[in-house]
Amino acid sequence: MGHERVAVVGIGQTKHEATRGDVSVAGLLREAAQRALADAEMTWTDVDAVVIGKAPDFFEGVMMPELFLADALGCTGKPMFRVHTAGSVGGSTAIVASQLISAGIHERVLTVAFEKQSESEAMWALSLPIPFTPPLHAGAGGYFAPHIRSYIRRAKAPDHIGMLVALKDRQNGLKNPYAHLHEHDISFDSIKESMMLWDPIRYAETCPSSDGACALVLGSEKVADEAKAQGRTPAWVQGTAMRSEPTLSAERDTVLPLGGALCAADVYRQAGITNPRKDVDAVEMYVPFSWFEPMWLENLGFAEPGEGWKMTEAGATAMDGDLPVNMSGGVLCTNPIGASGMLRFAEAAMQVRGTAGEHQIDGVRKAVGHAYGGGSQFFAMWVVGTEKP
């Protein structure tokens, strides 16, 4: 991190749906960005720079969409960047935006991340044939299912844990008016009876395909102090970290990647967190398939090896548990892929600002936002809090 303090002073997101046929890609982004600007009591002209993020261009079939989005996002005459780190991009986009302020370059940065999955087919885009290789790839689920199976075996976890995560997140999502899925009739049995898509991943333990965008307005210390003086609580960025690792290394743990743990350790050190389970009040982590909750609980230092699933089973990660996880309903309720990481970061900031509405946890002072991408090889995290770092 640079030397200047940074805070989240505006948050906006779209209503997420399977198909937002009422708006173009540009319209989708403007919906989120205008809400974030309104929340920050700013207009387009107040913004110094814009940082955009999305997942692979094949997900809409539009190459370099940031170029045609420049005018719609008020970038004319201003610096504009596009970030891409696969599924973790929403998180790394927010981090790049924060660095423009922490480096002392800008005062007010708008950052927007999106995906409009209805305009193409991500499953196809993730399964393009690799030359000289059998065409076995079956989207993200096909890639992650063997690694989930490895976790279940390694941690000796019972089969129902994944279903408990799906039930909790879908129920949390009912409290979030922006969430894509509002499954009022969801039950443990309905999850258990849903189709096994990529054994051991069931349909109801899988994220949906969503259209949606998320936007944040980040401000310098001066901007955030002014917001606070006017009664709008800033969420101070207390730490940011990113890590990458090679996909095909013989010495890579695909279940609990070293890069994920190093990313967490780095961001906790910056934020003064010595005992993650005790010091963190709420977590939004990237859980596109239910089993990733216990896996990330272990990878992010909230649980000992093989104990993550026990936290889930005991209800520790529920809204009324000692470490609420995915209060918004998480990726399991809403997955506009490029925006999914930023939605995690945004929810952490909403919890700190006390603006999460029905899914607000009382008294959140420190919250973690987490995203991962690729074959569990890109990681982005931030810690936001009520106190200046």
Added chain:
Amino acid sequence: MPEIQLPASLRDVEPVRSVRTPAQLDYTFTAGDATSRFLRGITQKKIIGQQATPQSKVYVPPRGADPELGAATPIEVEVAQVGTVTSFCVVNLQFYGSGMEIPYTSALILLDGADLSIMHLIQEIPADQVRIGMRVEAVWRDDADIEPTLESIKWFRPTGEPDDVNVRIPGEKRGTGLGSWVGGVAPTELVVRNPRTGVGGTEADGGEG
């Protein structure tokens, strides 16, 4: 906006909100030196991995470099055509662009003598009987149909040998994982042995422990 007058025949038609425009991309793929050498082996029905040094990891299929060492992999090592299933997935989902008949079982298979699993198809056993630790062997196409592609191996099938119940993926060798926090303490880069300096890792890896 000016009002648009539609001809009578179109007045009751639902407005068009999107249009489907299939995209196609034709390209020439250059396999590169390492992959070319590997595929030439496949045409001889041999599976030839590559390594950077006689002590370093054997990569199958080789990508031309060892990501741990950051070094090219000039040494060729023929590996076995039998191996162990380290994990697998049963795919029940049909999707656009896939030519596979469902359900099918794709498995990560660690060939004897290799240090990285390859993904391939498992056949000649019901999907619900596939197991982690199961021993499998390559089944090749007919000789006349052998081409420089891993698809020349039709699939893997059980050998009938006893399962390797101790099979572990890299991180799991430690009983926890490379990215596990033990006793509330974060791991460091030292959990992986640095092959250049020998620092880090466990004694089992040849490191200092």
